Amino acid sequence: xxxxxxxxxxxxxSKNVIGKVIERFEDAGLKIVASKMIKLDKEIASGFYAxxxxxxxxxxxxxxxxxxxxxxxxxxxxxxxxxxxxxxGNTDPSKADPGTIRADFADSIDxxxxxxxxxxxxxxxxxxYFFKDxxxxxx
Ligand code: CMP
Numbered sequence: 001x002x003x004x005x006x007x008x009x010x011x012x013x014s015k016n017v018i019g020k021v022i023e024r025f026e027d028a029g030l031k032i033v034a035s036k037m038i039k040l041d042k043e044i045a046s047g048f049y050a051x052x053x054x055x056x057x058x059x060x061x062x063x064x065x066x067x068x069x070x071x072x073x074x075x076x077x078x079x080x081x082x083x084x085x086x087x088x089g090n091t092d093p094s095k096a097d098p099g100t101i102r103a104d105f106a107d108s109i110d111x112x113x114x115x116x117x118x119x120x121x122x123x124x125x126x127x128x129y130f131f132k133d134x135x136x137x138x139x
Contacts (some may be wrong), residue, residue: 002080003033003136004117005126014036018086021114024101025075028054034074034127034136040066044098048129051122057110064110064111072130076138081123084116 008021022032040048045065045137052058075084089100093112096103117123129138 001076001078001138002072002120002123003076003127003128003138004081004084005115006073006075006084006117007115008071008073008115009065009111009115010070011107012105012113013069013071015105015107017113021101021105025084028083028087030075030077030080030083032073032075033138034131035071036073036130037069037071039069042066048126071131072135075129080119081120085118086137088114088116091122097124119122133138 007026008018011019012021025032043060045062046053049058049061055071077083087101089096089102091102091112092109093102093106095133096106099103101114102112117126
């Protein structure tokens with residue numbers, strides 16, 4: 001069993017497709033074991049995306065991520081990290097396979113509907129960035 005962090009980004013929240021995104025995870029056999037709706041501020045968003053600091057898209061990314069509420073959630077299941085990434089599709093929705101979350105719900109590489117951890121190491125860091133151990137209802 002593996003856990004991974006998922007964020008439903010401001011564009012997907014404002015399009016009212018939170019449930020549709022979560023349905024993709026549940027239909028793939030993944031379970032939501034922690035979830036909350038929050039509005040990130042500049043410091044929290046910058047810290048979360050620290051690995052991208054200095055890249056040309058960093059400021060736009062941070063400003064976008066604080067533009068509205070997001071859902072942060074922990075997803076659990078066999079191979080959850082890879083499964084989540086497959087369900088999300090390519091970072092750039094124009095390159096994402098049909099049927100993936102980004103192909104179906106995202107508009108651009110910036111407003112790309114969802115974030116998912118890309119490795120076990122980042123999942124560990126990203127989950128603990130938003131949740132305490134006792135906030136995960138592992139089952
Ligand atoms: P995410 O998976 O949340 O991780 C970093 C985000 O930066 C990414 O999704 C995109 O929304 C955004 N981004 C914007 N431009 C780029 C780019 N050229 N390469 C990667 N990510 C980008």
